[in-house]
Amino acid sequence: MNWWRGAAIYQVYPRSFADGNGDGIGDLAGLRQKLPHLAELGVDAIWLSPWYPSPMADGGYDVADYRDIEPVFGTLVEAEKFIAEAHGAGLRVIIDIVPNHCSDRHPWFQEALRGQGRDRFWFHDGDFPPNDWKSRFGGPAWSRTPDGKSWYLHLYSPEQPDLNWTNPRVRAEFESILRFWLDRGVDGFRIDVADGLVKDFTRPDADTPYSDQDGVHEIYRSWRRVLDEYPDERVFVGEMWLPDPARFALYLRPDELHSAFNFDFLCCPWDPAELRRVIDGTLAAHAPVGAPPTWVLSNHDVTRHVSRMGRADTSFDFGRRQHLTPTDLELGRRRARAAIMLTTALPGCVYLYQGEELGLEEVDDLPDELRQDPVWERSGHTDRGRDGCRVPIPWGEDGPSWLPRPEHWRSLSVAAQSGDPGSMLAHYRNVLALRRAEPSLGDGPMEWLDLGPGVVAFGRGDDFACVLNLSDGPVALPAHDGVLLTSGPLDGTDLPPDTAAWLRRTR
Incomplete structure (x- = not known):
């Protein structure tokens, strides 16, 4: 069986995973030191959120250089050592690629502001923007250039200008970037905003003409041809928040992406009828294209599921994050222990988010002055954003961190839970060990x-x-x-x- 059809994949958010040099920020040194934790946990692969040089206007999803490593995290040489050491520990490595937009500090955008290569982005000259598209972070999706003469498109923050995928140079550049990392041994890519690369400015705004346009599929067919040149089953996993299961499945045809995140399941409330409905719908959507489903409970963008499952409303919606909602964490952890057994028993592959194996909850009460998610500012301080799920995880003897850990997390640290057979950590290890040993689990029928x-x-x-x-x-x-x-x-x-x-x- 293809390894990716039934894998357990662990997401690392580099800034918040493990700090190897004591500066309060996670880095490659810390990640390399903690590879034994991941191997013992029983996962098959690691997915890293962006590790590229970035001004960090959006947690690294504003990439300034796609062929290097953010200096705060380490160096390209260290990244190559990490890939080799992960492989030596039996772990594959999937990295984020961010093709919809780059950083406003990227050399291409800086050149465009000087009048060179403007057609690699979406610029509009005039007194007003060409439409009223809204940023997914709040506010308008068009901003003025510094000289005030033009507008440029950014579906996220103004520091993240959208790339123009009708330009052959953009397409060639990203195929070159794929090869750069494949040559260094990465086993695959998680594609950020996979549905958003193609825009149709002729369609009405109500049709969301910046999402799920048919032209995006040729891009991924071209990418797949690049990937298939390499040995050892390299893979793509797409991030698409799409309402139509049939449209979602088009990305998973045999000559496009291998898999994609199942956000319907993540958003589903803790309700038997709803769970059965979403599971049935997921299996039905994947069956025609022969792709494996994926199951995920938390990631770096959503409220941690221990908190969601301890609330009266256990669903998730970006428009209603329920910050500071009364939460029964004991109930949430009891349900989380059951939920991981559900997800790992379902057909397909499963994704874990760092810290869920410790039973960490959302940190809702971060001081406002420490919040770094652009959603906080773009929403006019009405949405507390995603920082609460990005607080660095506790290992034991932890120093200061870029976002403060709750004091009670000391009792949830890896050191505190290790050796306790009743801990959440022990439970996750038992679940993943049994899943790996049980021939009926992973990909297959149910x-x-x-x-x-x-x-x-x-x-x-x-x-x-x-x-x-x-x-x-x-x-x-x-x-x-x-x-x-x-x-x-x-x-x-x-x-x-x-x-x-x-x-x-x-x-």
């Missing part, structure tokens, strides 16, 4: 088991079952030959609410 409306249950292979109780009371387990793992203690022989079990089922 079948629903009917255990009542409040229970999500399904079988994998001939003798494996996952049972998740979302009802208000204990439920009887189906006939089985053994309990492989539970997310919490059983109630006698029954499964308590918000608890999951993996069973060796009787056929």
Whole structure:
């Protein structure tokens, strides 16, 4: 089986993973030191958020140089050593690529401001912008150039000008960037804003003509031809927030991307009917193109799921992040222990976000003056943004960090949880070890088991079952030959609410 069809992939947000030199910012030295943690956790690959030189106007997604490493993180030589050491530990490496936009400090944009190569971006001359497109970070998507003579398009912050993908030079440049990193051994790319590269200025604004235009598919077919020149199954995973499952599936045709993030599942509330609906919809959307589904609970852009699952409304929506909403963290962690058993038992591959193996919650109460997410400023301080899920994770003897850790995270650190068989960390290690050992898990078919409306249950292979109780009371387990793992203690022989079990089922 292709490794990526059933892999467990761990996301590293470099600034907040591990600090190797004591300056309060995560770096490659720290990441290399912590490779044993990831290997012991039991993941198959690491996905790194951008590690390129950047002014950090948007956490590194404003790239100033696609062929080097941000000096705060380390050097290109260190990156090459990290790739080799990760491979030596049995871990593949996927890196972010950001093709929709670059930094306003990128040499191309600086040249464009001087009148050279303006057609690599979207400029408009005149007293007013050509349309009223809105930035996804809030406010208008057009800003004046410093000389006041033109407007330029930025679907995100003004420091992130959109590239013009109708320009052959832009296309050739990114294929060269892909080769640069493939030659250094990376195993794949996560494509930021994969749906956004092509714009249609002739269509009405209501049609979101800056998202999911048909012309984007030829770009990815061209990229796939580059990738397929390399050995050892290099992969693409796309980031697309699309409402239409059929349009979503077009990106996953055999000559385009290998997989894409399943945000419907991430946003789904902790509700049995809704979970079954989203799982069925996900499987149905992927089946026609033969692509594996992906399952993810948290990432660097969304509220951590321990917090979401401890709230009255357990769904997620960018327009309603529910900052400072009353949260029962004990309930959230109980549900999170069950949720990882659900996601890792479903067909396909699973993504983990750094710190979820420790049961970390969203940090809602960061001091306003420390917030760095551009969403905070662009929204006029009405949206606290994404900094709360980007607080550096605790290892044990931690120094100061660029965003302050809550004091109680000391008890959630890797050091505090190591050796505790009841900890979240031990649970994740057990889940991932069993998933790797169980031949029925990963890619492949599943079948629903009917255990009542409040229970999500399904079988994998001939003798494996996952049972998740979302009802208000204990439920009887189906006939089985053994309990492989539970997310919490059983109630006698029954499964308590918000608890999951993996069973060796009787056929």
